[in-house]
Every structure is written in C-alpha cells, then in structure tokens.
Amino acid sequence: MVTVFAVAALLVGAVAVIEHAGLPASPSGASGDGSVTWTSLPLSSSIASDSEASASLAMGHLEDPANTFWQVMARASASSAWKVATPPGIATNGGLATSKGTSGVLNSVVLPYSGLRFSSFAQSTDNGERWTRAATVPGPVLSAPDAVTSLEAGSEVAALLSGTWSVADSPSGLTRQSGQGQTVVVASGPLTHWSALTTTEDLSSVAPECHLQALTAVLAGPDGRLVVGGRCGNPGHFGLFGQPAAAAGPDALGARWTWLTAGVVVPGMESAVGISTVIRIDHTVTGLGLLLGTTREGRRALVYVSAPWPPGDDAPGSWSFSPFLPVPPGWSLVATGTGTSTLALAGAVVLLRHGAALKVLVTGAGGVNWTSTPPPPSGTTDVVLQAGTVTALVPAGSDLSTYRWIPGTTIWTKRPSVTVSIQYGSSN
Amino acid sequence: MTGMGGGGGNSSIVLQAFQNALLRQGSLLLIVALVLFVAWNGLRSFQYRQMVRARSGSDGGAGQLAVDRPGSHLATLGTEPVARRVARIGFGAFWIFDGLLQVQSGMPLGLPTNVLQPAAATSPGWVQGIVNFGVTLWTRHPVTAAAATVWIQVGIGLLLIVAPRGRWSELAGLASLLWGMVVWIFGNAFGAIFAPGLTFLFGAPGAVLFYAIAGGLVALPERVWRTERLGRYLLVGMGVFLLVMAGLQAFPGRGFWQGSLGGEPGTLVAMTRTMAATPQPHATSALVSWFSRLAEHHAVLVNLVATAIMAVVGGAFVAGRRLRTALGLLAVFCVFDWVFVENFGFLGGTGTDPNSMLPFLLLALVAVLAATSWSGGGEPAPKATPATPADGPGGVRRSWWQKVDTSWAGRLAAMVGAIVMILVGSAPMAVAALNPQADPIVIEAANGVPEVANGPAPGFSLVDQHGRPVSLASFRGSTVVLTFLDPVCVNDCPTIAQELLVANEQLGPDAANVKFVAVATNPVYHSITTVNQFNRQENLENVGNWYFLTGTLSELQSVWNAYNAGGTVLPGGSMILHSDVVYIIDSSGQIRSIVNSNPGAATNGVLPSSFSNLVDQQVRAVQKS
Known part of the structure; x- marks a missing residue:
C-alpha cells in the first residue's frame, strides 16, 4: 500500500512539475507610457501657434513595426486642412519628433530603426512643404517629443541623444569623441560637425538637490540659449537647466550650466516622496511653458508650469503652476501637445487612454486650470491645441480622420480627412 | 508531427543541387555495393569450385563448408530473442522510412522553418538556443545537411536490419541511440516537452526518442534480453510515462476539457484544426476534421476516454498484469490517434517521421514480448567450440575458404555497405557542422x-x-x-x-x-x-x-x-x-x-x-x- 501511495505521489508531483514548467510566462506589467516614473514619454505629439501647427503620429499597420510609418502632419490656421509633411529620404518606422524654431522653422528628427543606429535631422522653412536642410545626427536621438530644437533657419541645431554616439573632429576625420547615455549635441551651418555640449552627469553636478536621473527635453530660447529639461528624483524639485547668459550654442562648450529651477518647488510636492519629469517645453507668449509629469507616493499627476524668459532663479515667485491633473491607475499618457496663444485655451493638451476609453484635457491660458473636452472619437492617437480649439487625429491605416472641438460645444466635428501614400513592405 | 507545416522554401536551384547530391552520393554507394557484391559472389564461386574439386577426390570431409556445420558463426550465437528481433527490425524499418521522407523536395530549405523552429517556438529560451545550432547548421548548408540525413537514417535502418547479432548489431543500436538523440535535441527541441500544451495525443515526447530508446536497448549485451527483467523495467517505465501523460491530460486549466475557450478553440480542437489545415489529400484532412468537430462538441467525453485509456494501460504496465489486453487496448488507441489526431504524422511536404504513436506501440510490443516470452525469447548460445585449424571431421585440416560462412559474409557485406552509407552522410555533415560559412x-x-x-x-x-x-x-x-x-x-x-x-x-x-x-x-x-x-x-x-x-x-x-x-x-x-x-x-x-x-x-x-x-x-x- 505504501508503494502504491509513493508511486501515486510521484506521479502527481511529476504532473505538477511538468505542468508548471509548461505554463506560459505571465504578461509583463505596466506599459512604458503607463509607468509610475514617467520613464517613457509618448512620441505622439503636436506643437502649434495660432498661425501654424504640426503633429507627429504613427500610421499604417500599427501592430507591425515594419509597417508602422510615423508621419508629420502640418497645417496653417486651425480652420485649414491638414497636409502630409513627412520629411523624405529615410524610413520613419522608429518614430519621429518635430519642433518649432523661431521664424516658423519646422524641425524634424527621425529615430533609428532596425539596422540603422543613428538619427537624421531635417528642417523646413515653409511648415513642411519642402525640407531644405538635411543632415544626420551622430547617434540615436532620445525617444521624446522635444528631442531636437533650433532657432531660425540655418542656425544652430541641438539634439538630445540617448545611447551610443560618436562625433568626428572633422567630416572625414577618424578621431572622434564618443560616449554613451544622454548627451546634448549641437551643430551649425551644414550640420557636418557636431559637438557634445552637456550630459546627464554634467548637469547632475550643478544640481545636487535635483537628484537628476535623466534628460528628457531640449529647447532653444529666444536669445539662443539652450534649456534642457530632466527628471529629478528629489521630491518637489524639477530639472530645468540653462546655458550661461554669456554663451550660446557651440561657443558654450565647457561653460557651466545653471539649474534654473533651483529653489523652485512644485506646490504640494514639498514633503512627498516622488519625482518630477519635464515632458514638454515650449515657448509661450510670455516665456516658457512646461508640462511636468509627477509622481506622489505612487500616484501620477500632470502639472503645467508657466515661467518667464529667462527663467532665472532670481525670481522664483514668477513661476506659476496649474492644479494637479491626476492620472488614475490604469490610464496612460498617449499624446501631448503644446499650443501658444492668447486665447482662453492655451498651454498644453494631453490625451489619456485606459483600454478603449479616451480623455482629452486642456489647460486654460497661463495654465491656470485643466478643462476636460467631450470624449474624443474612438481611435484618437494625437491631439492638437491651436487657436483655442482642439483637434483629434484618428489614423486608420493610410487614412487620417480629423475632428475639431470648439470650447462650449459638446461634440467633435468631423473635418476633412487626409490619405497618406504609405509604401507598405518598404522597411521589411 | 515534426514538419507538417507545408513544404516551403522549394527553390529549384537548391532542389536541383539536392537531387544532384543524392545522385552523386547514391552512385558512390552503388559502386560500393557492387564491389561488395562482386567480392561476395566471387567468394561463393571460389568456394563452390573448390568444394566440387575437393568432393571429386576423397578428402575425408574437407569439402564440407563452414555453413554446413553446427560450429558456423551464426550457429555459435544461438537464437536471437524475439523481442530484440522485433525492436531491431521494426525500428530499422522506421529509420529507413524516415530516411526516405528526408528525400522530399521541401527538406533542404523547408526543414528549419517548418520543423526545427516551430518545434522550439514555444519552448524556453535555452531550448531555443540549443535548437538554433541545428537551425543554423541546416540553414547554412541545406543541401549537405538534407542529403546527409537521408544516408545516415537509411544507413542506420539497414544496419539494424542486416546486423542481427554481436558487436555489429550493438553498434547499430548505438548509432540509432546517438543519432536519435541528436535529432531529438536539435531537431525536435526535446520533443517540445518543455513547452506548454504538452500532450501524448499530439506526439510528446517525440517519436525519435523512442527510436533512441530502442537503439539503446539493441546496443545492450544480448544476455540482458534473455531474462524477463529488461521487459519488466521497460514496462514499468512506459507505464509510469503513460500515467504521467494521463495526469497531464486530465490536469485542469490546460484546455483539454473544453471544446472552446472564450470563443477560441480548446487545446485539442486547435491542434487538430492546425493538422487538418496541413497540405494533404482531402481524405486524410477529412478524418482529422471529423475528429476536431467531435472534440469540439464532446470535449469532456473525448478527454475522459483518452485519459482513462492512458491511465488503464499505464496501470497495467506498471502492475505487470493483463499485459496482452493492455497492449491490445493501446494498439487501438495508438492507431486511432495516429490516424485521427496525428494525421499520419508525415504529410505536408516536410514531415520527418510518422510521429510518436506507432513507435510507442512498437516499443510497448517489444516490452511485452521481452517481459512475457523470455522462455521463447531465443536460446542461449551453445558452448563455444574453439575453432581450431584442424576442426574438420576426422581431424582433417581445412583450407581458409572452407572456414568462411558465405551467408554470414553476405550479411557482412551488407553491414559494411550500411556503414559506408552512414559515413557518406555523417562525414559531410561533420564538415558542415565545423564550417560557420553558409554555402553560396x-x-x-x-x-x-x-x-x-x-x-x-x-x-x-x-x-x-x-x-x-x-x-x-x-x-x-x-x-x-x-x-x-x-x-x-x-x-x-x-x-x-x-x-x-x-x-x-x-x-x-x-x-x-x-x-x-x-x-x-x-x-x-x-x-x-x-x-x-x-x-x-x-x-x-x-x-x-x-x-x-x-x-x-x-x-x-x-x-x-x-x-x-x-x-x-x-x-x-x-x-x-x-x-x-x-x-x-x-x-x-x-x-x-x-x-x-x-x-x-x-x-x-x-x-x-x-x-x-x-x-x-x-x-x-x-x-x-
């Protein structure tokens, strides 16, 4: 009898062991854009003024990276039609980011994909009609909406790299500077000679109280000085760093940057355990606007910050903060937009998603509060805040449907659609 | 059901090179076979002429040939146990069948994508890493590998069949064991035993593992076969295996008790649907489709019957009782599963074996024979009579040609031919394994x-x-x-x-x-x-x-x-x-x-x-x- 029990126990054990070994692994946890620490920023984004707007979003077969092609869409006023303005000459499967320089210049940077391990840059002076300045960047650009910046056409360009990069001392030179991690590089003229300007490590040393974890955004200020945003691990503090006033661009190589937000604490975060990440930086009518992602004791929230230019630490009282916009558990930040305007709605727009549910929230002028729009159309992946109205972009394969919401109304109005000539299979 | 995914990758350039390689190597083997035949026939003719000449005189028995006497080579070994003979010839036939399957045109380019990679796809990373060695080797040298596999497998099968006794036979068993393990590990991803969805009904733990086990048994000294102990151990092992498989089949949450799972087909239904979709004649597809519908609508009954049969046969094997009944039940079960679930195992253009049911059934037959017919399982070898230079009747010294047993020499020639065949396959395969560069x-x-x-x-x-x-x-x-x-x-x-x-x-x-x-x-x-x-x-x-x-x-x-x-x-x-x-x-x-x-x-x-x-x-x- 004992033998029978022993055999039975062995059999049950064997079955259990084999069965356990054969069980598929449980799916991983939170997705990148839903992470508690804002370590992954959504690339779907937009940037707009009253007279021009552009948006970056993925189209094509989104379940297949080789057939997902990121597009730049552009338009003039909020009432004009969207057009395709994707920079030519390179596959955009890896994603792209756009930014506005001064004088209406539109910058685009394409992220590496597959066998390519560096990024490319293109610049347009006519809002994406033609891309007249093209060059490659000496490494992979950070996957973030504000990873590249410039002033007017032909002037210096700054890009935020993440990963292995190397720059030659001359276009054909073999000796070079190289490194890893997050680095701001700059170049001017034909963009053939890039220089490393600063790194996460450099900026950590000027802001020990920030506990800088990463760089997340870069912007050229009106006077040519660069500002760089980052993620601070110290509660309440947020990372915004600026070049010295006396130096700008490549001339500032080796100059000591300043922590522009030294002493500035996000209200309500003083004693909390958490982090603050600069998700977006853009110019506003009065200075700078920043969209911050914060985490307070494990709960995420968004805050819009307005600052004068230059945002020196001599006037901390001039910083203004929106109320916290809680991001409930399970919801992800899908897209962000910045909109410069003097109208009632201006500052930032965000698209949140939880399964099939979507929410769009907009800041009032000056970022004083958050306004919720009616639920956007199903399938919306990007939003644009222009001239006090919000546009939802809804891609489906090669077609892009657009809808507009005007404050005070309860519906999204369908606007003209756009068809993109996507070359499926070209990146396989 | 390794390789039943459709014969992809059928490039005419590769196919022509594959056929040329088979023709070239086959021609070489034919020449070897002819040489061996001529040598053997020459020996027989010489022996016959010498015998006639000797008998025409009065040699006092010197004209008697070795084969005529009780002291001839085969006679000295006694009778081969029945179970061993069944294992040797049965699995030899399987190897030859598998070798011939390797001649299919889809093998050079289709095997990695249709067989090797799918076998490992759901297995853990370390298994995929091991299988990747086989994938890489085959993909880089598709013609060499495909042709080599043909000769190795046919050669092992022939050697098993033509070498009935002694070291040659044990060598054949060893070759079967070693090649079987190579195929099981690198080609079958350990029979997918580390992957989810493991079930005996669908081929686990892989047909070739049974070939390897049978080879290992044949490689054992023949005296091991002359007791019932080997059969008993084998029966207990197979019985425990069946009980574990029955437990897995009955384990809740694996999808075998359901015809559908939230709109998706249940595990067995999904598997049989995949099999039915394999390129094949309509008649065979219809058989599997019928069973798929049966499993979908009567999932509990189907799984209950399958689990019960495995448990009953396994229990009988472990207990060593009602073995013939259990074997009969297993035969019905295996043949039914082979036809209606495994879909014959080798259709689709890149099938590499008839799947697990028939080899398992054969192994079970071997086990039952070994455990029950030991008394009729062959007679032990008679006391060896020392061969002396003068062992002819009346103490007459015999010539060398009289000592040679031509029937044994014929077998020897066939064994040498089979070994040359294995070498014709394995030598290029070994060279290919060492060459990291892919063929142009x-x-x-x-x-x-x-x-x-x-x-x-x-x-x-x-x-x-x-x-x-x-x-x-x-x-x-x-x-x-x-x-x-x-x-x-x-x-x-x-x-x-x-x-x-x-x-x-x-x-x-x-x-x-x-x-x-x-x-x-x-x-x-x-x-x-x-x-x-x-x-x-x-x-x-x-x-x-x-x-x-x-x-x-x-x-x-x-x-x-x-x-x-x-x-x-x-x-x-x-x-x-x-x-x-x-x-x-x-x-x-x-x-x-x-x-x-x-x-x-x-x-x-x-x-x-x-x-x-x-x-x-x-x-x-x-x-x-």
Missing part, C-alpha cells in the same frame, strides 16, 4: 545565380569618405566590387555592408588587389559626414580597401542612371528605393558579373555569410581569368 547556394536560391556579363563599366568621378577624388579609372589594375548603398537605410544596406566586410576578410591575401566600393544612393542624405557615420556604424572605418563614395546630387544621379541603381524618393516615411546589386568589375574595367545582393530572408540573421561566399567566388573567378 543559399543566396543563389533566394536571388538567383549571378548574371554573367562582359562589357565596360560606366566611368564615374566622385569623392571617397575622406573627401578625396576617386574615379573608376583610378581603380584600374584592381578587381572592383561595386555596389549602391543608402547610408540611412534601415535594413538591406547594413546587411550588405557586413556581407562585403566578411567577403573582404575571407579573401585574405587575395583581398590586396580588390576594392570594395559603395556609391551613396540617397538624394537627401549623402554628405561625407553621413557616409562616415554609416562607416562607423558598420565598423568599416579602418578597412583600407573600402570606399564609400559620394558627391553632389547631380554627380550621384548620373552614376545611378548609368548603373540603373534607382535612388527614388518614396513618400509616406519610406526609405529610398534603390537596387540591391553588386557589380564585379575586373582589373581592366569590364563588368564580369552582376550579383543580386538583396539580403532578404536568405542572409538576415541566420546566414551572415552566404552572400559573402558568393562574392568571393565571383571575385576569385575574375582574378583567375
């Missing part, structure tokens, strides 16, 4: 054979990655490997560049007089900085004979037009459209061959050197001419 035929299968050309190469003047002026004329005296690369291309161009780098390294000293030249083929991104970034990315910066040329857009466009290289801007975020072609230009500036360099699936990842070898082949041909 792989890229030829994907892109076609190089186009032979003989005309002047259009001249050009551009600048290299250092900004130095370079023209085609400046390369006179060297063989030029010319291609067109987009420096911001995301897939083909980095792969082609790496292939050319490997080609350059493989040329060794011959590379001294070869220039590898790429022309930037992107109307937007073609600056010197950009081509240098590509060079840095691909580790080409310090390659002395590598030239990545560029120029103004108009200069480049004239070169693209001259070589029909493309350079077209595509909309919607696509990369530049350009040709994937390599021109081999001789030292006098004549284009001698045009190689399609589209890496596609042929060189990506698994095959990093097939194209390199082809380029080297072309370069050396040009240099020699």
